[in-house]
Amino acid sequence: MPTSDIKSKLIALLPQLGASGVEILVPFLTELRAEKGHVMVKQGDKDEDMYFLLNGVFSVFEKIQINRSDVVLHTATFPGPGILGEVSIMTDAERTATVVVMDTADCLVLTKKKFDQLVGAEAKVAIELLKTFGAVMYGRQTSFQNRVRGNILRESRSSEGGIAKLARYTGKVSRTSAGLAEKLFSEDFKGVNYDSHM
Numbered sequence: 001m002p003t004s005d006i007k008s009k010l011i012a013l014l015p016q017l018g019a020s021g022v023e024i025l026v027p028f029l030t031e032l033r034a035e036k037g038h039v040m041v042k043q044g045d046k047d048e049d050m051y052f053l054l055n056g057v058f059s060v061f062e063k064i065q066i067n068r069s070d071v072v073l074h075t076a077t078f079p080g081p082g083i084l085g086e087v088s089i090m091t092d093a094e095r096t097a098t099v100v101v102m103d104t105a106d107c108l109v110l111t112k113k114k115f116d117q118l119v120g121a122e123a124k125v126a127i128e129l130l131k132t133f134g135a136v137m138y139g140r141q142t143s144f145q146n147r148v149r150g151n152i153l154r155e156s157r158s159s160e161g162g163i164a165k166l167a168r169y170t171g172k173v174s175r176t177s178a179g180l181a182e183k184l185f186s187e188d189f190k191g192v193n194y195d196s197h198m
Contacts, residue, residue: 050085056105086133
């Protein structure tokens, strides 16, 4: 992929870095052309590389056990552009899922070693990347939380039944008075709306 295309895709993926930040970042990255079937990351591995997915299509798989029998779940399919592996490069945590390329993809790899070099050489750019990684993690967590809550509430016969069911999965949940809610939240804050289809 031409360098100008790489830079423009990175600017779109990392707008807070801008052109000058991307210019600094590019020398720390390695290009990877991933063919269909390539396993980008494996659940349980300890590698710490992260990827900027410029295009392509990817599927996510998770292995769990039910009654000590292995079960593999296909939990998502998503298109690039995107970011993959940000948790491992920030926390040294093992991979939480396996990601497989479903359609040929152009990717950029930021190894842990190169990230550490970036931190030493260009701290401002590294800090902006860390902010981006945090935002990605927050977005994924919020999306998952909203999906789970929405499913629980939609499957309930009433909103009260949904709240009771939600409490079984997430801990104590109950309605609060309008007066307390007024004290706890900004005047114009509405919160996420879940339609229960009652």
